[in-house]
Amino acid sequence: MEQLIDKLKHEIIGVLNLSEMTPADIDENAPLFIEGLGLDSIDALELIVLLEKNYGLKLGTAEEGKRVLHSVRSMAEFITSNKKG
Amino acid sequence: MEELYIISDHCIIRNNSVVSGGKKVFEYDRGGEPSFFTALYRHFDLNYPKFFKMDNLCKLGLLASEVLLREKNILRRYPGDQVGLILSNAASSIDTDRNYQISINDRTGYFPSPSVFVYTLANIVIGEISIRQKFLGESTFFIEEKFNPERLYTQVKLILDEGIISCCICGWVELDGDHYEAVLYLVEKSAPLADGIAIFEPEKLHEIFLQRI
Amino acid sequence: MQHKVVVTGIGIISAIGFDTKGVMDSLQAQRSGIGRLSLIDSVYKDEIPVAEIKATNDELLQIADPGITGNYSRTSLLGIIAARQAIAAARIDVSAPGRTGLISATTVGGMDRSEIFYRGYLSGSGKARLRDVVTHDCGDSTEKIADCTGIRDYITTINTACSSSANAIMVGARLIREGKLDRVVAGGTDALTLFTLNGFNSLMILDRNPCRPFDEDRNGLNLGEGSGFLVLESEEFACRENKNVLGVIKGYGNACDAYHQTASSPEGHGACLSMLKALEVAGLAPDAISYINAHGTGTKNNDLSEGVALETVFQAGIPHCSSTKSYTGHTLGAAGGIEAVLSIIALQHQWIYPNLNFARPMNELGFVPVTAFVTGIPVNCIMSNSFGFGGNNSTLIFSRY
Numbered sequence: 001m002e003q004l005i006d007k008l009k010h011e012i013i014g015v016l017n018l019s020e021m022t023p024a025d026i027d028e029n030a031p032l033f034i035e036g037l038g039l040d041s042i043d044a045l046e047l048i049v050l051l052e053k054n055y056g057l058k059l060g061t062a063e064e065g066k067r068v069l070h071s072v073r074s075m076a077e078f079i080t081s082n083k084k085g
Numbered sequence: 086m087e088e089l090y091i092i093s094d095h096c097i098i099r100n101n102s103v104v105s106g107g108k109k110v111f112e113y114d115r116g117g118e119p120s121f122f123t124a125l126y127r128h129f130d131l132n133y134p135k136f137f138k139m140d141n142l143c144k145l146g147l148l149a150s151e152v153l154l155r156e157k158n159i160l161r162r163y164p165g166d167q168v169g170l171i172l173s174n175a176a177s178s179i180d181t182d183r184n185y186q187i188s189i190n191d192r193t194g195y196f197p198s199p200s201v202f203v204y205t206l207a208n209i210v211i212g213e214i215s216i217r218q219k220f221l222g223e224s225t226f227f228i229e230e231k232f233n234p235e236r237l238y239t240q241v242k243l244i245l246d247e248g249i250i251s252c253c254i255c256g257w258v259e260l261d262g263d264h265y266e267a268v269l270y271l272v273e274k275s276a277p278l279a280d281g282i283a284i285f286e287p288e289k290l291h292e293i294f295l296q297r298i
Numbered sequence: 299m300q301h302k303v304v305v306t307g308i309g310i311i312s313a314i315g316f317d318t319k320g321v322m323d324s325l326q327a328q329r330s331g332i333g334r335l336s337l338i339d340s341v342y343k344d345e346i347p348v349a350e351i352k353a354t355n356d357e358l359l360q361i362a363d364p365g366i367t368g369n370y371s372r373t374s375l376l377g378i379i380a381a382r383q384a385i386a387a388a389r390i391d392v393s394a395p396g397r398t399g400l401i402s403a404t405t406v407g408g409m410d411r412s413e414i415f416y417r418g419y420l421s422g423s424g425k426a427r428l429r430d431v432v433t434h435d436c437g438d439s440t441e442k443i444a445d446c447t448g449i450r451d452y453i454t455t456i457n458t459a460c461s462s463s464a465n466a467i468m469v470g471a472r473l474i475r476e477g478k479l480d481r482v483v484a485g486g487t488d489a490l491t492l493f494t495l496n497g498f499n500s501l502m503i504l505d506r507n508p509c510r511p512f513d514e515d516r517n518g519l520n521l522g523e524g525s526g527f528l529v530l531e532s533e534e535f536a537c538r539e540n541k542n543v544l545g546v547i548k549g550y551g552n553a554c555d556a557y558h559q560t561a562s563s564p565e566g567h568g569a570c571l572s573m574l575k576a577l578e579v580a581g582l583a584p585d586a587i588s589y590i591n592a593h594g595t596g597t598k599n600n601d602l603s604e605g606v607a608l609e610t611v612f613q614a615g616i617p618h619c620s621s622t623k624s625y626t627g628h629t630l631g632a633a634g635g636i637e638a639v640l641s642i643i644a645l646q647h648q649w650i651y652p653n654l655n656f657a658r659p660m661n662e663l664g665f666v667p668v669t670a671f672v673t674g675i676p677v678n679c680i681m682s683n684s685f686g687f688g689g690n691n692s693t694l695i696f697s698r699y
Contacts, residue, residue, distance in 0.1 A: 015200075017137040017200075019123075020134050040558065041561060042199055042203055042501075042560065043200070045200070045500060045501060046198065046200045048502075049197075049198060049199065053196045062502075166571055175435075175437075177435070182409070183416075185493070185497065186412075186416050186493065189492065189496045190416070192341065197496040197500035198500065199497075202496075202497035202500055202501065203501070203559045203560050203687065205497065206405060206457065206458075206686075206687055207436075207458075208457060208458040208459055208688040208690055209459075209559050209688045210688075211458075211554070211688055212556075212687070212688030212689045213559065215689060216556050216689070218556075221553055221554050221555075221568065221571055222553065222554060223552040223553060223554075223575075224458070224690060225458060225465050225552070225690075226458050227454055227455065228435070228436045228437050228454075228455040229454065229455075239473075239478060240469070243472050243473070243476055243478075244472075246476070247472070247579075249575070
């Protein structure tokens with residue numbers, strides 16, 4: 001799980017162009033939106049694309065999106081529990 | 086009698102250099118940051134993380150507006166809805182259009198990028214400047230074959246005459262791959278006498294545009 | 299001296315009709331143009347409804363009949379068709395004395411062909427044809443319209459996302475008002491493309507059903523395509539030539555929302571400013587407005603933001619209001635022009651259009667849009683809103699002559 005969390009942090013920095021940040025700057029338990037990293041709606045959409053592109057996982061509804069994208073840890077847990085094989 | 090307005094300041098970004106009010110304020114050192122835009126961002130210590138999400142056209146426009154408006158406290162002199170933005174270019178958003186198109190090219194494995202798509206419009210640069218500066222006035226983006234000082238003069242003068250705005254940031258913001266240039270003018274109804282101010286007229290716009298830097 | 303700006307011609311092509319008459323028939327019959335994508339090969343063909351003009355580019359070329367051999371993108375063909383209709387309706391002779399301008403707007407430009415070129419080019423198959431990419435620039439469709447109509451005195455292109463052609467009309471009106479030009483053909487054109495279909499889909503704002511503007515259960519917009527142009531003239535010029543005046547450009551306003559690249563502010567700040575500015579230029583109080591043709595895309599964000607702004611500006615009560623995007627889809631850069639044409643038709647015939655597909659009012663708002671095709675009440679002044687990405691908000695006000 002910790003390896004996945006670290007990988008996710010690198011990926012998030014990459015797709016969201018957070019070039020001022022390093023993985024150490026991201027608290028995996030902190031909220032990604034509004035507080036914490038303060039990401040916006042477009043960032044949320046990019047993270048949805050990231051889950052599909054890198055992990056083959058599609059989010060069904062906006063509500064599911066809100067839960068899964070709450071923090072880096074919730075994203076990692078979603079990936080772990082849905083990974084096929 | 087025709088109302089006269091003032092170009093109270095201008096800036097030029099071209100050939101990896103920045104000129105503000107006629108003086109060179111930055112020259113790119115290739116040994117430093119890999120990108121001219123990032124180097125300029127750091128030079129002016131902008132502290133605006135959203136910068137890194139922008140496409141190159143918006144980065145160019147935002148940086149040019151920062152250079153033009155530094156230490157001017159425009160909003161102390163004018164309400165936000167009295168500041169207008171009239172910009173133009175020839176390439177529209179082609180640079181970002183290409184990047185976005187790449188993300189949808191492969192039918193079997195395409196992943197359209199929403200954060201790239203939102204920049205596939207020329208006028209988003211106006212939006213980004215307005216968000217940063219809190220400008221709420223009238224804005225338009227014209228696509229012209231090349232910089233057209235007569236056209237720009239007419240459009241800006243009309244809205245100043247109409248009283249829709251009291252101050253206008255206007256000019257040319259063009260980017261396509263490695264070719265980029267931005268020339269921005271600050272046009273006001275009146276301005277305190279200072280070095281470098283000039284009457285707002287097409288010939289002056291043209292003269293400033295052609296400045297060698 | 300300021301000149302009154304009048305409308306002497308209209309031209310339109312959209313999913314609900316190939317000309318003014320066809321569009322009027324559909325409006326009255328409450329027949330929407332939203333349906334299945336058939337002319338573009340997309341994986342979303344059966345999933346995402348669009349308002350497509352059922353004519354291939356070859357068929358559009360026959361209708362446009364430009365008379366000049368060249369490369370024509372779908373966007374430019376639609377623009378030529380609508381601009382020519384408007385010029386014919388206004389009985390304009392561009393070679394006669396008078397300074398005539400063309401202000402056209404587009405967001406997509408020649409992308410319909412460029413995306414075909416680029417795919418072929420990247421595949422390295424050698425199948426890509428350069429002629430498919432020479433029409434890419436936004437300015438190309440404007441130049442093609444100018445070439446086909448003979449307009450030379452003043453030509454420019456505006457690209458401000460979904461407010462583009464409303465801004466074209468505003469800029470044109472201003473140039474006439476201040477005596478810089480005598481007449482202007484102003485409007486916009488945009489074609490459906492894979493580029494925009496995929497882009498809007500990635501933003502998750504496309505409804506999988508026909509859109510429901512201002513409805514509590516709305517779920518996004520439907521993309522559309524088309525073109526709408528007005529012929530604007532100074533009143534003196536129009537009267538000198540005994541033109542039939544269809545309406546007046548009474549007011550206009552543009553403001554920046556300064557909130558987000560694509561979303562509108564929750565309080566609709568930019569929208570309030572553009573509506574208030576337009577009323578100020580028009581010299582009208584809000585209660586002078588008979589009907590509002592809203593931007594009303596059907597997205598959660600726009601309709602709430604615009605609804606809040608409407609309630610703020612029209613404090614004594616919102617007049618009859620509807621979005622015609624449930625007929626035409628959201629035609630992006632052409633929306634302002636198309637909806638301007640619909641507004642002029644409404645003024646001429648004293649019509650108020652229904653907001654199709656409406657069932658439940660939004661919880662946050664007090665107002666309910668018009669749901670029937672209304673006739674028999676005075677329609678003197680129409681306000682038309684067009685709000686674009688980048689926070690570019692425009693409002694036009696048309697009145698009876």
